Every structure is written in structure tokens, then in C-alpha cells.
Amino acid sequence: MRVLLENLTKRFASRTEKGRDVIAVNNFCFEIPDGQLVGLLGPSGCGKSTTLNLISGLETPSEGRILFGDQDVTRLPPEERGVGLVFQNYALYPHLTVEENIIFPLQNLKGKQKMTKEAMHEKALEAARLVQIDPLMERKPKELSGGQQQRVAIARALVKIPNVLLLDEPLSNLDARLRLQTREELRRIQRDTGVTTIFVTHDQEEAMSISDLIIVMKDGVVNQIGKPQEVYDDPVNLFVAQFLGTPAINVLEGELRGGRLFIGEEAVLDMPGKADGPVWVGIRPEGFLLDENGPFTCALDRVEVMGRDVSVVCTHGKMTGRNIRAIIPSEDRNSIRGETVRFRLKPAKVHVFDRESEARR
Amino acid sequence: MKTKNNWKAWLYLLPAIAFLAVFMVYPLIDVCVYALEENYSFAQGEATGIGLANFRYVLSDPYFVQAVKNTFLIVIITVPVSTGVSLLISLGLSSIKKLQNAFQTIYFLPYVTNTLAVGLVFMILFRKTDYTEGLVNLLLGKLGLGGVDFIEGPYWAKMFVMCFYTVWVVMPFKILIMTSALASVNPDYYKAAKVDGASSFRIFRKITLPMISSTVFYLIITGFIGAFKAYSDEVALFGTNLNAAGMNTIVGYVYDMLYGSSGGYPSYAAAAALILFAIVFTITYINLTVSKKTVQYV
Numbered sequence: 001m002r003v004l005l006e007n008l009t010k011r012f013a014s015r016t017e018k019g020r021d022v023i024a025v026n027n028f029c030f031e032i033p034d035g036q037l038v039g040l041l042g043p044s045g046c047g048k049s050t051t052l053n054l055i056s057g058l059e060t061p062s063e064g065r066i067l068f069g070d071q072d073v074t075r076l077p078p079e080e081r082g083v084g085l086v087f088q089n090y091a092l093y094p095h096l097t098v099e100e101n102i103i104f105p106l107q108n109l110k111g112k113q114k115m116t117k118e119a120m121h122e123k124a125l126e127a128a129r130l131v132q133i134d135p136l137m138e139r140k141p142k143e144l145s146g147g148q149q150q151r152v153a154i155a156r157a158l159v160k161i162p163n164v165l166l167l168d169e170p171l172s173n174l175d176a177r178l179r180l181q182t183r184e185e186l187r188r189i190q191r192d193t194g195v196t197t198i199f200v201t202h203d204q205e206e207a208m209s210i211s212d213l214i215i216v217m218k219d220g221v222v223n224q225i226g227k228p229q230e231v232y233d234d235p236v237n238l239f240v241a242q243f244l245g246t247p248a249i250n251v252l253e254g255e256l257r258g259g260r261l262f263i264g265e266e267a268v269l270d271m272p273g274k275a276d277g278p279v280w281v282g283i284r285p286e287g288f289l290l291d292e293n294g295p296f297t298c299a300l301d302r303v304e305v306m307g308r309d310v311s312v313v314c315t316h317g318k319m320t321g322r323n324i325r326a327i328i329p330s331e332d333r334n335s336i337r338g339e340t341v342r343f344r345l346k347p348a349k350v351h352v353f354d355r356e357s358e359a360r361r
Numbered sequence: 362m363k364t365k366n367n368w369k370a371w372l373y374l375l376p377a378i379a380f381l382a383v384f385m386v387y388p389l390i391d392v393c394v395y396a397l398e399e400n401y402s403f404a405q406g407e408a409t410g411i412g413l414a415n416f417r418y419v420l421s422d423p424y425f426v427q428a429v430k431n432t433f434l435i436v437i438i439t440v441p442v443s444t445g446v447s448l449l450i451s452l453g454l455s456s457i458k459k460l461q462n463a464f465q466t467i468y469f470l471p472y473v474t475n476t477l478a479v480g481l482v483f484m485i486l487f488r489k490t491d492y493t494e495g496l497v498n499l500l501l502g503k504l505g506l507g508g509v510d511f512i513e514g515p516y517w518a519k520m521f522v523m524c525f526y527t528v529w530v531v532m533p534f535k536i537l538i539m540t541s542a543l544a545s546v547n548p549d550y551y552k553a554a555k556v557d558g559a560s561s562f563r564i565f566r567k568i569t570l571p572m573i574s575s576t577v578f579y580l581i582i583t584g585f586i587g588a589f590k591a592y593s594d595e596v597a598l599f600g601t602n603l604n605a606a607g608m609n610t611i612v613g614y615v616y617d618m619l620y621g622s623s624g625g626y627p628s629y630a631a632a633a634a635l636i637l638f639a640i641v642f643t644i645t646y647i648n649l650t651v652s653k654k655t656v657q658y659v
Binding site: 056057058077078079080083084085087089091093094095096104105107108109156160 | 547549550552553554555556557558559560563567568571572
């Protein structure tokens with residue numbers, strides 16, 4: 001089902017008497033098309049979970065509307081919205097077995113929707129099969145591994161066939177290997193069911209790898225919405241550029257003068273048609289090409305071998321971080337010699353941002 | 362783990378063991394000895410024989426039978442009522458946000474109030490004298506009822522006051538424990554249940570209650586034991602001559618047999634104490650067996 005958020009705002013009263021209200025979610029507008037897997041991405045405390053709670057109905061918005069399909073659900077309680085919610089800690093009822101946990105939402109159905117015991121059992125089994133935990137139906141949550149617990153939580157959220165499936169940091173409690181496995185699993189389950197799914201994460205790699213669409217948030221404000229690759233290639237501001245990508249983008253002080261980009265006194269790139277002025281220069285690590293006659297000179301610190309690639313760590317007088325990282329194919333490393341390295345830059349991997357507003361120039 | 366320095370551990374335990382031996386183990390053995398010695402006399406310090414005569418006497422003593430009846434009535438009425446009402450109050454307390462601390466303090470006050478002072482207040486509330494009807498009777502009078510002396514009147518009235526008083530005195534502790542048990546339930550469970558569409562009653566039945574069941578059972582078991590040992594509350598309400606008031610309890614009977622106006626019979630007291638022990642032991646055993654089957658340890 002399509003999900004539409006219109007001017008959604010959530011304010012929390014300040015804890016101190018004189019303090020200002022905290023705006024957790026500020027004037028959100030976005031549309032999630034039917035059947036998509038959407039990653040809500042941002043640093044801790046940016047309002048991602050609040051947004052999720054607003055969509056689920058656990059919190060009511062201060063302003064704005066939420067629509068599922070054409071139905072306005074802004075004032076509906078959670079149980080009438082038809083959402084499935086998976087908590088970060090899974091919130092499986094510890095005293096119930098896996099089957100009892102999965103069946104719980106079905107037992108709450110009232111009136112016409114009420115189901116017979118056999119039908120409920122059948123449904124639960126179906127959901128359990130989907131997440132492949134059907135052999136563990138009689139276990140208690142504490143007898144399951146973290147990954148299995150999460151599958152149960154997803155099965156419980158899916159058993160009623162929700163309009164929207166919401167997942168709050170679904171992978172953060174899993175170890176690294178399981179996380180990779182589970183995110184693919186998540187993608188598969190979402191494809192199999194076709195349920196519109198929104199998941200919250202602070203891990204950009206996680207969001208990029210499985211989402212159809214990512215929404216990048218900062219301080220309660222949506223910064224950018226788009227397909228992962230588009231957002232990565234075409235960030236609207238410095239924050240988005242810095243938040244996406246590992247290793248992170250290199251940021252340097254630079255200046256636009258006469259259609260050319262200067263870092264220090266070196267004219268590193270032609271950028272015709274852009275107004276003069278001081279800028280932040282963002283260069284993706286993969287945007288460097290080793291070139292003995294290249295325009296951009298850095299002091300070499302060390303070379304880190306990563307197998308297929310090498311990471312050239314250097315420093316520069318205009319850099320803002322601790323160092324600059326360039327990723328180059330490992331066969332090129334032999335040409336690195338001496339105390340400086342010179343690079344040519346790939347135009348598509350260099351973004352310039354306004355020094356004041358940090359918006360893309 | 363086996364170590365050769367076992368004696369060190371025993372050395373550290375010695376003070377506690379010595380203390381327990383003198384004040385717990387020896388008296389316990391002594392109680393059994395007293396209970397079995399027939400016609401023991403304080404003056405001569407000797408008995409005529411060994412047997413169950415003391416038990417036979419105690420069990421046929423109408424005062425003891427009355428005490429057992431009173432004790433059981435108090436236990437059966439006050440334990441479920443106080444636990445249930447405490448649970449309701451705790452649920453209320455944990456669901457309000459404003460003034461929660463203030464209410465918690467108010468509900469905890471009886472716990473720190475002197476038993477005798479509370480007893481006095483209850484007497485003023487319930488007693489009917491030549492000069493005044495008592496506050497409760499005045500209120501009952503407005504409803505067209507009343508005229509009952511709750512302190513020196515009929516048995517049911519006295520028992521009512523007794524149970525009312527006991528419930529009132531034991532509730533604060535239960536509320537305190539249950540409120541903290543409720544607070545320790547992860548709120549995510551409630552959120553999950555809410556999203557899953559569970560009604561508040563179902564959330565209580567299926568989630569809250571199982572999650573705090575170990576605490577509830579702890580309170581029921583200690584509640585049973587505490588109520589079986591009731592004595593001071595009775596004294597606070599009805600004075601020291603409980604036999605005359607018909608409101609004696611088993612512990613009261615034990616005390617009377619030892620130090621009461623017609624006391625001086627340690628053998629009868631010991632026999633009564635052992636009977637009480639057997640009762641408490643049996644009930645606690647049943648409680649634990651039931652709890653093992655129903656309590657969710659999470």
C-alpha cells in the first residue's frame with residue numbers, strides 16, 4: 001500500500017520548564033510507492049524512530065497527515081492501521097512459545113475478522129515458513145539465537161498481512177556475519193510478500209544495499225529521497241555526501257575561480273558555469289587516479305592494502321578530516337614513490353558545496 | 362570446586378554459625394523436647410514422661426480451636442484481598458503520570474506507621490461506647506444501618522475489623538514491590554501488543570500478569586506466612602486478653618501459654634508452635650508446587 005506523509009511534524013515538550021520544545025520530526029513530506037522497501041537513514045537522534053512510531057500510530061503527530069492508500073490514518077490507533085512492527089530488541093513475549101508469539105496478533109482480531117483455531121494455526125505456520133522458523137514453533141524466545149528471534153518477530157509482524165511493515169533498526173542486534181545474511185533474507189521476504197516496508201537504520205551500507213529507496217534524515221528534516229545509487233552519486237548537500245559511503249568522502253577547503261576549482265593554489269578541475277567563491281570540495285575515495293603529472297598533490301602518509309584495492313592515505317593542507325583516502329586498484333601501487341603523490345580527479349566523483357549553507361553548488 | 366583450604370571457609374562462617382546455633386538451632390531442638398515432655402514443671406524442672414499428651418491437650422483446648430479458626434479466617438480473607446487490591450492499586454499507580462510519586466508516598470505511609478497507633482485510630486473509628494457511636498457507626502447511621510460495636514460486639518463485626526485492619530497494614534509493602542515489578546516490564550512489550558491490536562484487558566492477562574507472576578507469587582507466599590503469624594495486630598485492636606475477646610490467633614495462644622495471665626505451660630506452647638509450623642510448612646509447600654507450574658520465570 002502506498003504511504004504518504006504530508007507536512008508531518010512532531011514536537012516533544014521540553015523536559016526543562018524554560019527550554020524550547022524539541023522538534024523530532026519537522027514538516028515531513030514524502031510518498032512511498034506501493035510494494036517498495038524503503039530505508040529511513042540518519043545518524044542517532046535524527047528522528048527516524050519517531051517517524052516510524054508516527055507511521056505505526058504509537059505516537060500522534062503534532063501536525064500533518066498520514067495516508068495509507070487513500071485512507072487518512074492520522075488519528076487511527078495502531079491496531080486499526082494494519083501495520084506490522086518489528087522492534088529493535090524484537091520484543092518477543094518471553095513467556096510464550098514461538099507459535100504463541102506469532103499467533104498473538106490473530107487472537108486479538110474481533111468481530112467479522114475473528115478466526116477459528118485451525119485457521120490461526122494455519123496462518124501462523126504460513127508466516128513461520130516464510131521466515132523459515134517453522135521447525136522451532138515449540139521453543140521459547142530465549143532458546144533461540146538472535147537471528148532466529150528476529151525471524152519470529154518478523155513472522156509476528158507479517159502474520160496479519162499488514163498494509164505496511166515497519167522495522168526499527170532490524171539488524172543492529174546481530175553480529176556482522178548474520179547481519180549480511182539477514183539483510184538479504186529481509187529483501188527476499190519483502191519481495192515474496194510485496195508488503196510496503198519501511199526500515200530504520202543508521203548504517204548507510206545496510207540501507208544502500210537492500211533499499212529500493214532511501215530517505216536521508218538529519219535533525220528531524222528530510223535531506224534527500226531517492227534510489228540509493230542516485231543519492232550516492234548526486235548528494236544534495238555536504239551532510240548527505242558525508243553520511244553515505246565507506247570510506248567516507250574526503251572534504252577539503254577549495255575555491256571556485258573563473259570556472260575552475262582550486263584547492264590551495266592548484267587548479268584541480270574545470271568546472272565551467274559555476275559562480276566564483278569559497279566552497280567545500282568533496283572527493284569520493286574512488287575519485288582519484290594516480291597520475292605523475294596530475295594537478296592535485298598530496299603528502300603521502302601510508303598505503304593500506306585491502307586485497308583487490310589499495311587505500312592511499314595522504315594529507316593535504318586544506319583537508320578538514322584527519323587524512324585523505326584514495327582507493328586505487330592494487331596493480332597501480334608500484335607507481336607510488338617518494339613523499340608526495342599526484343592525482344587526477346574524476347569529475348563525476350567530485351562535488352562542491354557552498355561554504356555557508358553546505359548545499360550542493 | 363574442591364580446595365584444601367576448606368577450613369578457611371568454615372572459619373569465615375564461624376561467627377554466623379555460632380550465632381545461629383545458639384539462637385536458632387538450639388531453641389528449635391528445645392521446642393521439640395518441650396513439646397514431647399509430659400507434665401513438665403518449671404518449678405522442679407522435670408517431666409513425668411515422653412509422649413504426645415501436650416498435642417492432645419492443645420488440640421482439645423477450645424481456646425486453641427478458636428485461635429486456629431480465627432487464624433485461618435484471617436489468612437483466607439486477607440491474603441487474596443490484599444494481594445488483589447494491591448495489584449489494582451499498583452496498576453493504577455503505574456498508569457498515571459502526574460503525582461505518581463505523591464500517591465506512592467501516601468500508599469506507603471501505613472508501612473512506616475506504628476502498629477499500635479494504627480490500632481488506636483481503628484478503635485476510634487470502629488468502637489462504640491456509652492458516649493459515642495464511633496465514626497463508622499455514624500456513617501452507617503446515615504445509611505439507615507449501624508449500631509454495631511465492631512470492637513466488643515458480635516464475632517463477625519470483630520473479624521471484619523480485624524481483616525480490614527490486616528489488609529490495610531500489609532498492602533503498602535505489596536504495592537511497593539508490585540509497582541517496581543510493573544516498572545521493570547519492558548514497555549516495548551506493551552507497544553508490540555498495542556500494535557498487534559490487543560485490548561487492555563488482554564494485555565493485562567496475557568502479558569503483564571505473566572511477566573510479574575513471580576513477584577505476585579512471592580507476595581502470596583510471604584503473605585500466607587505473615588498472616589499465619591498474626592498476633593500484634595490483634596493486640597493493637599482488641600487488647601492483650603484475646604481469649605476473652607474471642608479473637609486469639611495461634612501465635613497469640615502460644616504467647617498466652619507462656620506468659621499470659623494463666624500461662625506457665627511451655628510444653629503446651631511448644632506443641633502449639635509446632636502445629637503452627639506444620640500448617641505453615643504444608644501451605645507453603647502447596648504454594649510452591651502450584652507456583653512452579655504457573656509462574657513464568659523470564
